[in-house]
Amino acid sequence: MSEQTIFRNARLADGSLADLTVIGGRFSAIAPAGQADRAAVEPAAIDLGGQLVVPAFVEGHIHLDTSFYGDAWRPHIPCTNGFDVRERVAFQARNLAAAAPMAERAKNQLELCIGNGSLAMRSHVMVDASVELKHVETILAVREKYRDLIDIQLVAFPQSGILSSPGTADLLDEALKLGCDLVGGLDPASFDRDVNGHLDVIFGLAQKHGAGVDIHLHDSGTLGLFQVEEIAARTQASGMAGHVAVSHAYGLGDIPADALAKAGEMLAARGVAIMTNAPGNHAFPPVAALRQAGVTVFSGSDNIRDSWWPYGDGDMLSRANMIGYRSGFYEDHELEAAFDVVTHAGASALGLEGYGLAVGARADFVAMPAQHVPEAVVAVPKQRTVYRAGKAVARDGKVLVPWA
């Protein structure tokens, strides 16, 4: 018989206290506190003491291969003549050559995320003619080591473009064969200067492998919007609704309200999700308006202490705070919306099975001192216990399970 644990006095989002019964790593019962069925043999019991219990967070966009978190400090150096992706990639290559081994850096970052309560993640992993499949191979091995602790989706990410980086299409093909779950992209217009050519490769590979798509799109304004429209059209044409995401999509942040409304309707109808990390100093997709239109908006830490910027804390609760702060969310329902972005909406974007606090769902949850979700979003309590399949795996930011 599967192991049974009962978590008593869990505060749910509606403020009520519940007892959560977990059997075989899944919730088998959620009952008002004190009313859970008593088994013939009393199961192991953990009293959560009225702490708020929420589903584990979903880290929807991170770069496990390129962070220096836990490694030496590497000062940021700006591009010589305005932002230039190729120059940054060269800077990154120099940094990585001097850095601790990638597996160790990925481990540091993973434990940061798990410690903060993320138990599902989508990481982009760089693929190009210079690194070929080295990053993918390393991160695939890291994923395997951490599989009992966290679910990781990997995106084969063409960091140096596709058409403008000969051989990349084949490398992406190979990365998907090796085990990547999604194929990525990078600014089809401004980077590869060929929207259709770039998207042909991406959607062709996605169809060939039954893989998802998650495209980095930084282009602003109408050029950004045009590409969002093209991606949505291909999503519909290839029957991939629910399996395609556009990351950043800055263009949605600086178009008129009527164009945004139209774009929101189209994205919702065609099943394209939008990822935003609520950047600090430029426009980003309007979270409330897109959610209102029915679009799945999810979030991620994006870069953490890497060659692109020095920020990032691997904490999706503090990311929800940032989404709320940047969006002018003050009311309780708005703070709850910001929280949804890093939990249920993230699970939906990643297509996670058995997510949430519900009978039958996997018992991946976080307990923390807060009276309800709005307070958690503004206070961002760091004293958290993280449970994976009903077992405590991290407390107060520290992973309790040793590195495999």
Place this chain on the structure above:
Amino acid sequence: MSEQTIFRNARLADGSLADLTVIGGRFSAIAPAGQADRAAVEPAAIDLGGQLVVPAFVEGHIHLDTSFYGDAWRPHIPCTNGFDVRERVAFQARNLAAAAPMAERAKNQLELCIGNGSLAMRSHVMVDASVELKHVETILAVREKYRDLIDIQLVAFPQSGILSSPGTADLLDEALKLGCDLVGGLDPASFDRDVNGHLDVIFGLAQKHGAGVDIHLHDSGTLGLFQVEEIAARTQASGMAGHVAVSHAYGLGDIPADALAKAGEMLAARGVAIMTNAPGNHAFPPVAALRQAGVTVFSGSDNIRDSWWPYGDGDMLSRANMIGYRSGFYEDHELEAAFDVVTHAGASALGLEGYGLAVGARADFVAMPAQHVPEAVVAVPKQRTVYRAGKAVARDGKVLVPWA
């Protein structure tokens, strides 16, 4: 003879390790680690173990009278027809009527700030025809109780305007007699509809009492800029350079670069400081450009869990992080600039005596696990020990000294 303590192995901003000697609450020597003069009698020694030591933070804009931090959660309710200060003040009055006593709420907020490392503060305190001097009297008493722990400047703040709220000018006069250090203001144009009339009262009272000036100015664009110019002109005319600040000054955030450059030069020349909390969802004064022009830019938490919004953590290091994040500060010198805003620039704006890590300065400092200032700004370590006049007064967010 005054008590002597030596703090060994303090990491300074330049990365070096130093021994800091404190006598009578002030730094008497700062020497490379291991080289401090040995007294005839060995003084008490505390090994800081290589932790980063920085001057205590300066909380430059807070509202001690109106927060609900530590009290019951009060959901935010938006104004019925777009933002309206009078409607919010009415909402606040209803909330305050049901809240815990003001002194208790102020204590909660003070201990939050001290726990995070702020040992100097400027708080605005509401004065108007409805509350008269009640808030001022309460907060003056709280300041007295905490005087050994934190230096507090109080601004008599006309939350309901001056000309449009009969009797307020006299109440402000009375508040300054009672012990407020500065006279405040509120949107002379958009709120009182009379820029000169509003400023006549403020600068008249400042001159009469030898008080400073700190004016809330939310007006955007050219209307905001016009009022900044008027305030600067009066500052010069009344010989008050260095004693006047404009809080928020959103107008500086949305004017063309040439107008901003001119405004920066003028503010620097006339000795007017600018306070920004790096708000989340609208334009704010460009920190780097203003500093470049020689303007003193300081910061504060502003509202914390009150009737105006639910955010705020009373942590000026996380505020430095927000300033950097919102300003696109990535390089080390930029992160150091964000840190300067919450330390030395704040001390300058508040006119603090004996601030900093220097011989003769007061030994108000914070020790935390970080290798240097840029890392502290991006990582925001919460494990801090806060020292007031060389004595530990808070650790890991908790004040060690009981409420007087």
